[in-house]
Amino acid sequence: MTTMNAVATAGGGSRRRRSRLGWNLLGLLVFLTAGFPVYWMLNTAIKPAKDTIDPDPSLFPTGFTLSNFSRALDIADFWGPVGRSLIVSLSVVAIGIVVGMLAALAISRFAFRGRKIVIVGILAVQMVPLVAMIIPVFLLLNDLHQYDKLTGLIITYLTFILPFTVWTLRGFIVNIPRELEEAAMVDGCSRTAAFVRVVFPLLAPGMVATSVYGFIQAWNEYLYALMLLSQEHQTATVWLGNFTTKHGTEYAPMMAGATMMAVPIVVLFLLVQRKMAAGLTAGAVKG
Amino acid sequence: MSAADTTTPAKVPPPRQAPPPPPVAKAPRRGGTSGGAATPWLLLAPCLLILALVLGYPLFRLVTLSFQKFGQSQLWGFQPADWVGFHNFSGVLGDSEFWQVVVRTIVFAAGSVVFTMVLGMLIALLLQRVSGWVKTLVNIALVASWGMPIIVATTVFKWLFDADYGILNALLSKLPGVDLIGHNWFASGPQGLAVIMLLVVWGAVPFVVITLSAGLTQVPAELEEAARLDGAGAWGVFRYVTLPILKPIIVMLTTLSVIWDMGVFPQVFVMRNGHPEQEFQLLTTYSYDRAFVVNDYAQGSAIALITVVLLLGVVAVYMRQMLKIGEVE
Numbered sequence: 207m208t209t210m211n212a213v214a215t216a217g218g219g220s221r222r223r224r225s226r227l228g229w230n231l232l233g234l235l236v237f238l239t240a241g242f243p244v245y246w247m248l249n250t251a252i253k254p255a256k257d258t259i260d261p262d263p264s265l266f267p268t269g270f271t272l273s274n275f276s277r278a279l280d281i282a283d284f285w286g287p288v289g290r291s292l293i294v295s296l297s298v299v300a301i302g303i304v305v306g307m308l309a310a311l312a313i314s315r316f317a318f319r320g321r322k323i324v325i326v327g328i329l330a331v332q333m334v335p336l337v338a339m340i341i342p343v344f345l346l347l348n349d350l351h352q353y354d355k356l357t358g359l360i361i362t363y364l365t366f367i368l369p370f371t372v373w374t375l376r377g378f379i380v381n382i383p384r385e386l387e388e389a390a391m392v393d394g395c396s397r398t399a400a401f402v403r404v405v406f407p408l409l410a411p412g413m414v415a416t417s418v419y420g421f422i423q424a425w426n427e428y429l430y431a432l433m434l435l436s437q438e439h440q441t442a443t444v445w446l447g448n449f450t451t452k453h454g455t456e457y458a459p460m461m462a463g464a465t466m467m468a469v470p471i472v473v474l475f476l477l478v479q480r481k482m483a484a485g486l487t488a489g490a491v492k493g
Numbered sequence: 494m495s496a497a498d499t500t501t502p503a504k505v506p507p508p509r510q511a512p513p514p515p516p517v518a519k520a521p522r523r524g525g526t527s528g529g530a531a532t533p534w535l536l537l538a539p540c541l542l543i544l545a546l547v548l549g550y551p552l553f554r555l556v557t558l559s560f561q562k563f564g565q566s567q568l569w570g571f572q573p574a575d576w577v578g579f580h581n582f583s584g585v586l587g588d589s590e591f592w593q594v595v596v597r598t599i600v601f602a603a604g605s606v607v608f609t610m611v612l613g614m615l616i617a618l619l620l621q622r623v624s625g626w627v628k629t630l631v632n633i634a635l636v637a638s639w640g641m642p643i644i645v646a647t648t649v650f651k652w653l654f655d656a657d658y659g660i661l662n663a664l665l666s667k668l669p670g671v672d673l674i675g676h677n678w679f680a681s682g683p684q685g686l687a688v689i690m691l692l693v694v695w696g697a698v699p700f701v702v703i704t705l706s707a708g709l710t711q712v713p714a715e716l717e718e719a720a721r722l723d724g725a726g727a728w729g730v731f732r733y734v735t736l737p738i739l740k741p742i743i744v745m746l747t748t749l750s751v752i753w754d755m756g757v758f759p760q761v762f763v764m765r766n767g768h769p770e771q772e773f774q775l776l777t778t779y780s781y782d783r784a785f786v787v788n789d790y791a792q793g794s795a796i797a798l799i800t801v802v803l804l805l806g807v808v809a810v811y812m813r814q815m816l817k818i819g820e821v822e
Binding site (some may be wrong): 471 | 520530532534536539542543544547548550551554555568616620623627630633634636637638639640641642643644649650652658663674695699715729755756758762767775777780784785790793794798800801804808815
C-alpha cells in the first residue's frame, strides 16, 4: 500500500490522486458501515411508528414525529431510573476520584517498600472479570443488608472504577515533571502546598477526563444494576429492557428510549475524547 | 532482509529506556523528602480498604463457595454451608454440556478478538491514507459507536436483525438470489452468536483503531523511507518496520480484548431476552444460569472460578507488558 504512494509520487500527480480516491471510497464505506447502527436508531426513533412495521423499510426518514419519545416515557417511569443512575454514577465518581487520587499520588510520587506489589495488585484486580464476581458480591450485599439499596450498588461499582482511576491518574501525574514541585519547595512551599498550587492545576484536565470516563462506565453498567436492585428501583440501563414484553418488542419507542440513553453519553464521550487527548499531549510535550 | 536488519526496533527503544537511571539515583532523596515511610501507606489506605472489602473478600468468597454446598436453603440461612471438597468441580467437569460451553466460549472469544484486531489494524492503516475530511467522518462514526452504551447497542442490533421488520433482511433480500424475508437469525446458536460477535466487534473496533492510530504516528517516517529505499514492498515495510514498533500496543490490545470478549455477558443476555437458550450459553451466562436460575450458587461459583483461571495466563502477559511500560516511565 505504501509503495503505491511512493510509486505515485515518482510517477506523477494523477495516479496519486486516483489511489487517494480509492482509499477515500474505502474510508466512506467504513464510515457508512460503522455509523449505520447509530443512524438507524435515530431514524427509527423519529419516524412514525407505523412505518417501522413495514416489511420493505425505506432507508431514509419518512417523516418526523416525537410520538415515539412520549410513548417511551409512558411505558415505564423514565425519570426515576435516570435519577437513580445519576445518584449512583455521581457518587461513584466523587468517591472514586478522591480515593483514587490519593492512591495514585502514593504510587507515582513516593518510593516505598511494597510499591511494586501495590501496582501489580491494582493492575491485577482490573483484570478480574466482573461477571465472575456477581455471585459472591450478591451474597455479600445480602449479608450486609445492602441488597436493593443504591449504596450497595455504589460500593460495588467502586471495584471497577477505582483501579482504572488510580492507573489513569498515575499516568497523568508521572507526566508532570517532578522538578516543578521541587522548585516550589525550594521557594518555601511545603510538600502539600507544592502539590495544591503546582501539580493540582496541571492535573485538572486529566482529572476531569478520568471522572467523565468513570461516570460513563458506571452509567452504562447493566448486570449488577439488574441483579442488585429490584424492579421498582431499576436504573436507566435496566429501564431499556421494559420494551420487550410477552407480546413482543415495541421497537419504535425502544429506539426512542435508546436515543435518550445514548445521546447524552455519546456527547459526554466526545467531550472527554478531546480533553483526554489534550491532557495526554500536554504531558507528552514535556516528557 | 537488510531492511529488517537496519531497521530493527531494537535501535529505537534505547533513548526511551535511557531516563530510568536518574530516578534510581534520586530515590533516596525522594524517600527523605516524603516525610516518613508511613505517608504513602496512609494515602493508599482508603483505596486498599475499599478494594479489600468489595473485591478481595468476594474473591475469597468465590473460592470458598466453590468448595461448599450452597443453594437456596443456605442463602436464607436455614442450613449451614457444608464443605464438600471438589464435589462442585467434579460435577461441572464431568458434565458434557460444560465442555460444549467452554469450546463455544473459546471459539466465540477467539473469533471476536481476531476480527477486532485485524479490522482495527486495517482501518487504522486506511486512516493514514485518506483525505482529512474522510478521516474526520470515520472518526466521528467510530467515537459514536464506541460511546454507545452496550445495552443500547444491543437493542439496536436486535432491531437491525429483527426477523420481520429488520432492515438487514430487507436489504440483503434485494441482492439477486438472496431471500431472507422473515429469516430468524436467532433460530440457531451458531448464527445467533455470529450476530452477537458482530455486535461485539462493532463495539470494540473503535478503541483498537484509535489506539493503533496514535501508535502509528510514533512510527518514524525515516525508518519506513529507509526500508523502502532498501527495496521493501508495502508488506515488507509493514511486517519489518511498522509491526515491530507497534508490538507492545498490539500485545496490550490483544490481551485486553481476550479478557473483555471472554467476559461478554449483557449482549447475549439482552439479545435472548434474559433467557439464553442452551445453544447460546457462554461461560459467563452459564455460570449465571447455574447460580440464579438453578439456584446452585456453589456450582455457579465453581464455573466462574474456572473462567478466571482460564484467563490467568492472558492476564500474566498483559501485566508484564503494563509493568514494562510502568518501568520506562
